[in-house]
Amino acid sequence: MSGIEHNTVPDPAAAAFELRKTVVMVGMMGAGKTAVGRALAARLGVPFLDSDAEIESAANMSIPEIFARDGEKFFRRKESQVIGRLLNEARGVLSTGGGAFLSAENRKMISERGASVWLNADLDVLWNRVRHKDTxxxxxxxxxxxxxxxxxxxxxxxxxxxxxxxxxxxxxAIEEMVDRVIAALLTRPDVLRRI
Known part of the structure; x- marks a missing residue:
């Protein structure tokens, strides 16, 4: 199973945009990278990719299970490999785990082959979103x-x-966040432009 979701229903307005580089969502756990990324991909009519889902699929285990069995260092190595592979696939929106952007290697790879978007949420917002999850x-x-x-x-x-x-x-709301991300991306015509 691939981390690319082909069943994403494209937004009818998607034809109004041309995505020229993969958009990589970065930020803390709970910032909304997956929810906003999935909605952004639908709006742009491009594949949604999730590096954590791809790692879980390849390992046939959850991220917490990988951490418990192999440790964070092993996980980070696999994460870099997966991000590199996903950046080479079809242009789309890629959601990454909260720790992915800490790696200089990952930042360089993302900068060269895509464009990173930091969903900047404050600590209270993040805590409210993650405090009831055990994942x-x-x-x-x-x-x-x-x-x-x-x-x-x-x-x-x-x-x-x-x-x-x-x-x-x-x-x-998620749709408002998508509007904000698109507005930011349109300041970078090398990444996204209206057609």
Whole structure:
């Protein structure tokens, strides 16, 4: 099974845009990378790709199971391989795991072959979105909110190196977020242009 979703129903307005590079969604867990990325792909009429889903499919295990069995270092190596492969496939929208953009190798690869969009959500928004989920291996700690806060502080300097930044606040509906991402992408005609 591939991480590309071919059953995405294209938006009738998709014909109005030409995607020239893969858009790579980066940011913290809970920022909305998958939900916004999937809706953006539908709006643009392009494939949606998810590096975490692709890794899970290839390993036939969940991300928490991979972390538990093989460790984070192994997972990060596989993640880089998968991102590289997905960037070479059809242009589309690629959602990455929260730690993917911390790797200099991944940032370079994404910059050369795609365009990164940081969904920048504040800590309270992120906590409200992830606190009831048990699918986040890095938050399986005695104080998950403090852990999330530490990850946030450590990762923001990396995310801020993304090609484009779009604010992801708690009140914005997914379609509004897609509008914001498209507006940001249109400032980069090498990535997206109206036709």
């Amino acid at each position: 986040r291996p890095l938050l399986r700690t005695a104080d998950p909110r403090a852990t999330l806060s530490g990850l946030f502080e450590a990762r923001v300097p990396f995310y801020s190196q993304a090609d484009l930044t779009v604010v992801s606040d708690g009140d914005a």
